[in-house]
Amino acid sequence: MGVAVSIDRVEKRFGPLRALDGVSLEIAEGEFFGLLGPNGAGKTTLISCLAGLARPDAGRLSVLGRDVVGDYRAARRLLGVVPQELVFDPFFSVRETLRIQSGYFGLRHNDDWIDEILANLDLTAKADANMRRLSGGMKRRVLVAQALVHRPPVIVLDEPTAGVDVELRQGLWQFVQRLNREGHTIILTTHYLEEAETLCGRIAMLKQGRVVALDSTHNLLARFSGHTLSLRLAPGAQLPAALRARAGERGGFWQLRLSGLDEVEPLLAGLRAEGCAIDDLRLAQADLEDVFLGVMQDAPEMPDASGGPPAGRGR
Amino acid sequence: MTGFRTLLYKEVLRFWKVGFQTVGAPVLTALLYLLIFSHVLDRHVQVHGVRYTAFLIPGLVMMSLLQNAFANSSSSLIQSKITGSVVFVLLPPISYLEFFLAYVVAAVLRGLMVGVGVLLVTGWFAPLDFVAPFWILAFALLGGGILGAFGVIAGIWADKFDQLAAFQNFLILPLTMLSGVFYSLHSLPAFWQRLSHFNPVFYMIDGFRYGFFGVSDVAPENSLAVVAACFLAISAISLAMLRSGYKLRS
Numbered sequence: 001m002g003v004a005v006s007i008d009r010v011e012k013r014f015g016p017l018r019a020l021d022g023v024s025l026e027i028a029e030g031e032f033f034g035l036l037g038p039n040g041a042g043k044t045t046l047i048s049c050l051a052g053l054a055r056p057d058a059g060r061l062s063v064l065g066r067d068v069v070g071d072y073r074a075a076r077r078l079l080g081v082v083p084q085e086l087v088f089d090p091f092f093s094v095r096e097t098l099r100i101q102s103g104y105f106g107l108r109h110n111d112d113w114i115d116e117i118l119a120n121l122d123l124t125a126k127a128d129a130n131m132r133r134l135s136g137g138m139k140r141r142v143l144v145a146q147a148l149v150h151r152p153p154v155i156v157l158d159e160p161t162a163g164v165d166v167e168l169r170q171g172l173w174q175f176v177q178r179l180n181r182e183g184h185t186i187i188l189t190t191h192y193l194e195e196a197e198t199l200c201g202r203i204a205m206l207k208q209g210r211v212v213a214l215d216s217t218h219n220l221l222a223r224f225s226g227h228t229l230s231l232r233l234a235p236g237a238q239l240p241a242a243l244r245a246r247a248g249e250r251g252g253f254w255q256l257r258l259s260g261l262d263e264v265e266p267l268l269a270g271l272r273a274e275g276c277a278i279d280d281l282r283l284a285q286a287d288l289e290d291v292f293l294g295v296m297q298d299a300p301e302m303p304d305a306s307g308g309p310p311a312g313r314g315r
Numbered sequence: 316m317t318g319f320r321t322l323l324y325k326e327v328l329r330f331w332k333v334g335f336q337t338v339g340a341p342v343l344t345a346l347l348y349l350l351i352f353s354h355v356l357d358r359h360v361q362v363h364g365v366r367y368t369a370f371l372i373p374g375l376v377m378m379s380l381l382q383n384a385f386a387n388s389s390s391s392l393i394q395s396k397i398t399g400s401v402v403f404v405l406l407p408p409i410s411y412l413e414f415f416l417a418y419v420v421a422a423v424l425r426g427l428m429v430g431v432g433v434l435l436v437t438g439w440f441a442p443l444d445f446v447a448p449f450w451i452l453a454f455a456l457l458g459g460g461i462l463g464a465f466g467v468i469a470g471i472w473a474d475k476f477d478q479l480a481a482f483q484n485f486l487i488l489p490l491t492m493l494s495g496v497f498y499s500l501h502s503l504p505a506f507w508q509r510l511s512h513f514n515p516v517f518y519m520i521d522g523f524r525y526g527f528f529g530v531s532d533v534a535p536e537n538s539l540a541v542v543a544a545c546f547l548a549i550s551a552i553s554l555a556m557l558r559s560g561y562k563l564r565s
Contacts, residue, residue, distance in 0.1 A: 014565070048565065051406055052406070052564065053405055053406070053564055053565070055564060055565070072408065073408035076406065076407060083399075083402050085402075087398060087399035087402060088398070088400060089398075090398070091328070091332050092328070100324070100403075101403060103320065103324070103325075104318050104408075105318070105407050105408065106317040106318060106408075107317070146403065
């Protein structure tokens with residue numbers, strides 16, 4: 001397998017803010033790769049650099065060996081990007097939009113492929129509707145279609161399911177998984193960690209412009225193997241200080257990472273001894289969300305990385 | 316060149332789809348100017364030995380052409396920047412030169428359509444000669460090109476609609492209105508005559524009008540030299556902005 005995307009020590013500053021602080025990644029052809037991180041971690045900036053929408057201050061990026069700056073024409077032909085923002089050109093119908101987008105990539109007679117994309121994204125009935133008349137979910141599908149008109153071997157989806165209903169999300173993932181099976185490399189950023197866990201073979205986590213974790217999804221989950229005990233305490237009850245130090249709070253529940261199930265009993269016994277009443281209790285296997293939170297907590301803060309406010313989404 | 320052709324096609328389709336507003340409206344505005352000014356002045360004024368209405372028509376044609384060339388590229392760019400759809404032309408392998416040419420040629424085409432429209436509705440009001448068609452065409456193309464390229468600069472620079480409106484109302488409108496569309500420069504006091512010579516639009520109008528009547532305030536060769544130099548300068552600035560990715564690629 002060759003290298004689909006190579007990102008080598010890429011740096012990008014916006015004034016005092018280091019949006020990307022020496023990011024290096026290699027994504028192999030045919031991978032389904034996840035790019036995760038909190039808002040402002042640099043995911044969209046990294047994608048912008050790859051797509052030529054932003055210019056890195058240092059480092060190199062290439063798509064299938066083509067440098068995105070020096071050989072930008074070839075690199076852009078190999079790359080399809082679904083942008084994060086729900087943008088559209090209000091002057092045109094769906095089919096016009098896709099024909100125009102094909103033309104930008106040098107394709108003049110692309111209707112067969114356009115029809116196939118429309119069918120796969122369940123847009124055939126809307127082909128002649130003006131973009132303005134489409135619902136948000138439909139517009140999102142057209143964005144996906146626009147990214148695919150030139151059959152790019154590498155496809156980047158930047159938060160493609162934000163604000164999209166469950167049905168469309170399922171349909172979209174089936175289509176993207178099919179493209180992946182057919183050999184397309186997929187790079188996905190998403191806030192839905194469940195999606196990343198199900199879809200991505202490998203994941204990079206970004207924090208403050210740095211890669212803080214990079215491994216196969218399987219290994220990442222194994223790193224945090226074990227279980228999470230979630231406790232909601234009765235009103236007025238206090239978690240003992242010893243537990244509080246290793247617990248995180250999420251949605252009114254204290255969450256404790258356990259190395260094994262044999263920890264449960266002594267833990268509950270300890271709480272009983274302290275007179276700490278419990279309202280609700282859940283035991284769950286670690287998922288990517290736990291891994292994500294763990295990685296983000298463990299990764300060192302970079303006090304010098306940001307002099308300003310955190311980077312907004314959609315750079 | 317398919318990228319260029321498609322972008323040009325898209326830009327033409329964009330204004331054509333709202334042609335009532337982008338072509339029809341400026342033609343009507345020019346017609347109103349003509350009706351009012353010729354009603355008031357035609358019996359009293361002759362310029363360069365030409366009836367006032369006849370004198371006015373080429374000026375109105377060129378003024379409309381120029382204003383609409385500017386409006387086309389600038390408003391298309393600011394709209395796509397504000398809605399974010401500019402990303403669709405930034406992601407494909409389109410060079411900055413293709414980008415520039417597509418926007419400028421589309422602007423010239425809109426300008427020409429408006430210009431021809433104005434000529435068609437106003438040409439009935441006075442006999443027009445077409446003494447030197449080459450000059451008419453040369454000034455129309457170069458003038459439209461200058462304002463189209465200037466529109467690219469303004470559209471890229473402006474972040475908000477009101478910034479672009481300021482550009483249009485405080486620069487383009489005065490420069491075109493005070494360029495000798497409605498009068499000959501020779502009728503102005505000496506100071507304003509001298510000042511008007513610093514207005515590049517004056518040369519566009521004056522040279523364009525020469526093509527109709529064979530008379531002008533300035534020799535058409537001189538006007539053409541000034542206009543061509545302006546076109547090169549504005550294009551160079553516009554191309555440099557696009558090449559650097561200023562405000563388009565962060």
